Amino acid sequence: MFVISFGFKIAKESEKCSARAGIVKTPHGNFRTPVFVPVATTATVRALSSEDLENLGAEAILSNTYHLHLRPGDKLIRKLGGLHKFMSWDKPIITDSGGFQAFSLGFGMEHGVGKIGSFFPRNMSAGKNRKFAFVDNFGVSFKSPIDGKKIRLTSEKSIGIQENLGADIILAFDECTSPLSDYNYTKLAMVRTHQWAEECLKHHKNKKQALFGIVQGGAYKELRQKSSKFIASLGFDGYAVGGSLGKSKKEMHNILGWVVPLLGNEKPRHLLGIGGVDDLFNCIERGIDMFDCVSPTRWARRGCVYISPEDGGNKENKFRMNIKRARFREDKKPISRNCGCYACRNLSRAYLRHLCTANELLYFRLASLHNLNFVLRLVDEMRDSIKEDKFLKLKKNWLG
């Protein structure tokens, strides 16, 4: 079912692990894999313009169906010429299906967890929060956090919205489960997800848009294997691995070990919503081609800038440092000596610290540019290392 203008070509497979380098072709041009895809939730990567993203060498972006449906509305975006034109971005766009928000505004909020169980978002306490999303066998009902209005998403509606937005790659509607959901619930959600996957294929009319299927099944081996086989049998253009991804990163790696081999080699594999430095290494090693994650820009806004091993970055500090710390007050050095971003070429840690402390708007842009440049260049390096069969060596240099 290869759609018009979509394709995936593997340029090199690692001999020592499942890492691979390739090219994905879309109606808005190609992107190289492995790829890190910045997240433009509401038609903007926070604090950055499309021009900034181009200058950063971002090759694709991902936008959120649920958020754009809510505001400004997918019908409006269609009327204005589609998402590419709306935000003036003429490279590939991926849209998610809204299924993640069924989790993040549903059980994720109620359980106070993210996609990996050990991560507790701030200001949330497990089990004490109200839900804004309610799932049944036919779809998800949301209560809008903007005006309290009820919003209903189904497989048909999700595909319709994504058609209005006009992304190059769209995702099948799914239910993302919580790491704290039990076997029975996770199985129920998987069965729904399979049902919705078939429905999405039926509703998928615009053949200029590639459609990816999503594997669910939580951290349960039997369910993940079942889901992988089923999704792989339907003829999608590519695959995404959805959460929950278990209670630890170890469990996430196990999940990829079960899933990836069952998806076959021919189509790109996207791991949804994951993007830490260690994750990129560990998941590319396990055969993931595509990543999207808000973490570089979210950490930037929280005052944390990324640093490589030469600047003291390591697994323990998660390759980040908090620029607000007093020890950077008089620091004339750039954030990172080897970084080519505007801030590192021109400005000191002391200036960045000043902007961040003073809550100046410029800080958010500069730190977001730096963090995204850091991740994009790192993935470039990983891609090159795969081609030269030095990926595991590079990984060792970074993670030890």
Next chain:
Amino acid sequence: MFVISFGFKIAKESEKCSARAGIVKTPHGNFRTPVFVPVATTATVRALSSEDLENLGAEAILSNTYHLHLRPGDKLIRKLGGLHKFMSWDKPIITDSGGFQAFSLGFGMEHGVGKIGSFFPRNMSAGKNRKFAFVDNFGVSFKSPIDGKKIRLTSEKSIGIQENLGADIILAFDECTSPLSDYNYTKLAMVRTHQWAEECLKHHKNKKQALFGIVQGGAYKELRQKSSKFIASLGFDGYAVGGSLGKSKKEMHNILGWVVPLLGNEKPRHLLGIGGVDDLFNCIERGIDMFDCVSPTRWARRGCVYISPEDGGNKENKFRMNIKRARFREDKKPISRNCGCYACRNLSRAYLRHLCTANELLYFRLASLHNLNFVLRLVDEMRDSIKEDKFLKLKKNWLG
């Protein structure tokens, strides 16, 4: 007392009014007059980088002594190589003296007024606010809004701070009065300002920095004339006209009519803190060469973008429109058809409205870029029109 590397050359004087076009020379290069100088209060023009300002063709910026003294500290900035290096801006910088904050945090806050009496800042009610600045004959005592610490500014200290910051043009320490201050108080403040002006000249050691004197005297003709003559007699490198500027724009124009002829022709004249479209026309007509104002970026942050007469801008709407209005929801047009800024070249009013409504960080940068580009290009046009002796014609096209 022309300092090293500083100079002012008039290229053209209008035959029909007091407008003139010239060039100011500083150690960090030249800027053309009339000039609009964006305000980088805390070493950043809000939401914009120095690279943005360069791309906008800004020829100089103005930073605030009081704010930088407070945070991150002028001694720190000196240690880090001065303000130019700190914010990576290698064109001319002007710093104010801190005297304006004696007003804005003092009587301005207490009276609930700005430099022109008819303007009432939001959320302020005249006479009901606490002051954070207290003036005596020897200087100003501030209570820091950051940590409540007491800060003392005197003429000597103001010059010392400005020396640490290392601007190309610095201002004499003065007391800016409130439009609601009476004759006696305004006279007292003027006498202090004159005393401080002489002290500043004495303390002015770094001859790479040009020093401008400030004319005070409120809206009282006798005081303004006295102040103009006195300040003009002291041998400053240039002059600034400080507030209060009366209870209406009419009064401000009267004040310029009294002051400008008494300052002589040879030195540049800066009108502090004023920058509306009508003000630029009216005050350039009356012989002002330099303007600084936060209004383009402040209005941008409030949702208001500048529009020229071709897009419906006029005296009544103050050449602004509120981009959040529902009528822009589906508007495919750029903010302004003739504007060359990034937003107008690439993005629709509908997209800007979406970003603004969603409170997205990108909105603040795009609107600030647009508004500053608008004002900078308008002043370019005014400068050209002076050279061609068509200034009053251009003014008529804009203001009717």
